[in-house]
Amino acid sequence: MEFKVALGPQHPALHEPISIRMTLDGEIIRDADLKLGYNHRGIEKLAESRTFIQNLYLTERICGICSFSHQTCYTQGVEKLMELVPARRGLYIRTLVCELERVHSHLLWLGVAGQEAGFESFFMYTWRDREVVMDILDWISGNRVHYSMNTFGGVRRDIDELQKKKILDTLGLLQQRTEFYLNLAASEPTFVGRLAGVGKLSKEQAIALCAVGPTLRASGVPMDVRKDDPYAVYDEVPFEVCTADSCDVLGRAVVRVKELIQSYRIIEFLLKNLPEGPFKVKAPRKVKENEVYSRYEAPRGENVHYIRSNGSDKPERLKVRAPTLANYAATIAMLKNGFIADIPLIFAAIDPCICCAERLVQLDDACSGERSVLTFSQLRAMANERYKKIDFRKKETAWPF
């Protein structure tokens, strides 16, 4: 017998408000449906009423974990619109903060995955090491989470020799700990037993459902915006794209740990080859009429911003497509025919960031061309149409609800 169970929006297994409606057959999930919108704050609309510089701080607050991703993606887009070439030293520092953010985000994810798998001490270990990265970010930018480092034409703060030396010293510790985690993820039997074979997503499925980031790379597809379409200084930095072939949650964990090691190498390279010169150039206040599409490899996958300007100091349109939204379709495919006890683990494996993904999306039905999101005026017209049909003068008219 099949029955339906609702999970969320407030639920201990989920850290952010999202609702999953599941159709269950015993313990096995037959179908799943996601209900969104609990975290929708209307950022895209707000961005239209603020200047380009104010929007730097608004886009940062799209998400608290990958705040720098959204800010950099937006900054790169606006720099393209301004036809501005950023300072080279600024680009190096920007890339450095990108990688530091990736490190803190992946360590955070490892901890959460450990907790969902029932490995509490792993959770505590990774979060303890994450504090080291948070300290580095605090030294560089002055804040632990929203760094506000970007500005048009470079970054807002420089790095001095003392900071450089301090970062290089602490990197060794992180490297050592991450190698320990890589060993653990590959050899600890309880951890491997819990993660292996859970949330299968084949290579074909991953491509068909447009998965991004580590979810896609763990299914054996070597796709990374940093390699495919390099931004900032990634075309000068040597690094490898990490993949795994196991197509399950264990593969996603291994990909992330390998990416951590790559990130340490990138950080080391950037610090040792930091060019001299100014760290920012002056940017114009107004932006010419144009449109731009900006791509960025966030810790969770490809992040896309579309910006259209109309010649004033405010954007006409800002559209954000966060990586979590791209991964939702793949998540439902992973949940199907899995066990109910695996939900937190599968859901955590895409590293969901619900506040990132809460944008208004309009879906067009490919067959009938019908819209599934209605504008307010369409809704009002529909309501009027419906109420015209009801004759309220008749006594026996039933209340429509």
Place this chain on the structure above:
Amino acid sequence: MIERLVHWSRVKSPWVLHLNTGACNACDIEILAALMPRFDLERFGILLKGTPRHADVIICTGPVTRQNRDRVVRIYEQVPDPKFVVAVGACAMSGCVYRGSYNANLGVDQVLPVNAYIPGCPIRPDALIDGVVKLLNSLK
């Protein structure tokens, strides 16, 4: 006697419910970081709980979004008396950058009675510890 015991245990070991009312995740992560080994909020007897029915203190992050509003009130009603609400972060206090949005309120105090405010965007874990200790002292 029993009352004094209940009061003592409440002050010595408050159980906390973390409620995301539309935050950007930054405060949520910092709350978790405060519970981790570096800051260790648990040494004050504070325990993070999953269900509102076990909680004494609700930690709210974020301006309450329109879709979340009714759910937040429902969760508040599920918490047994006496209950305390802590508004964490600038947007839970006054809306922060989301002021003027069509879908966000101007803070948690528009919806729930708030006992303590902790400022910062996002809050630092040290600020959270300070705020929670002040709340606990005010209960004594």
